[in-house]
Amino acid sequence: MNHLLYVLLTNALAASCLIFAIIFITLPLPPNAGLKNYRISLRILFVAYVASAFIAVVDKVLVNVLSMILLSMCSFLILLFSTALINLLHPERITRKFILIHISPLVFLNLLYWIGAIKFGNPMLGSLSQVMQNLIHPQILIRIATWLMCVTQLVYFGRSFKKEATLYNSRLDECFSENMKLHLPWVRICYDGALLLGGYALVISLVNSPVALMTFFSVLAVFFIVFGVCYIQYPRTYVQIEQVFHPLTPEIGQVPKQRHSWGKLKKQVLDQKYYLAPSVSIEEMAQLLQIGRTTLSGFINKEEGVNFNAWVGSLRIEEAMRIFRENPQLSIAQVSELVGYSEPSNFSRQFKMITGVSPSEWYRQRQQSL
Incomplete structure (x- = not known):
């Protein structure tokens, strides 16, 4: 019964991801040069949502402590959601080089793990005690390293987002006399939600709890939908806040x-x-x-x-x-x-x-x- 429910939940997650992936890649945008990085973010989210749908369909293992698939998904989503949201507050901050630098450790660990799996296998662990018993196993060491990398990502991007949010609010105060509606509260809510989901995923990766895992995928499906709906509304707000990112060029006829x-x-x-x-x-x-x-x-x-x-x-x-x-x-x-x-x-x-x-x-x- 639990496994059937798990399959239904992961399939629902995959379906919602694919629907929004299509919306992201086909969303019509105004011909505004300032939205260039937003267009790039939509493509990144397209890849993220398709990858999440694929993982949700492929990973049907209900219990596996420190699952490499779950940890990789966690790391991937922390990176993609963080960069997508920071990009709204500071478009120049997120570049292709930035993304490549931060995704490289995840790619490296996955290559190392799945190549190693050919020789050492993909251990199925039911509890932390089994992890301790197999602590020197090469595959277990890689999974532990991936878990620690996820924790590091949560801390790093948490600080980065807080810094960029403070800078953005400061820029608003420099530009507008009334800016309460321009603070983008949904960005903060979505980021806090992503942070909590990431933390929750790291916790449940350490325990043998089918219920916790199914709860995670249920909440994740809702989060993907809410995030997608909010994110595609951003161009409407950008029209109002564009001057925050682009200094005014002196007009002809201005006094020296x-x-x-x-x-x-x-x-x-x-x-x-x-x-x-x-x-x-x-x-x-x-x-x-x-x-x-x-x-x-x-x-x-x-x-x-x-x-x-x-x-x-x-x-x-x-x-x-x-x-x-x-x-x-x-x-x-x-x-x-x-x-x-x-x-x-x-x-x-x-x-x-x-x-x-x-x-x-x-x-x-x-x-x-x-």
């Missing part, structure tokens, strides 16, 4: 850099209240000021000591407090809209971050002090 004066530029921003434009970006403000985005960002960072997001936020909150004082009849939602926020929740979050209290609490305290 040596003539820039932050005092004059800041006065223009304050007088014209450019910062109140809904979801204004640094690129849009730079165009209004007829300077390069890099120049404007440098002025804000150096002269104001903060990034673009924080600077615009502080100006908006100052304006909001002025409006509250002069127009106490206005609601938080109305004031939020007047100072450029698309959602009251974003306004309230920024207001509390700057003043230490919520807009309603600030207004209540002010009324009590009058």
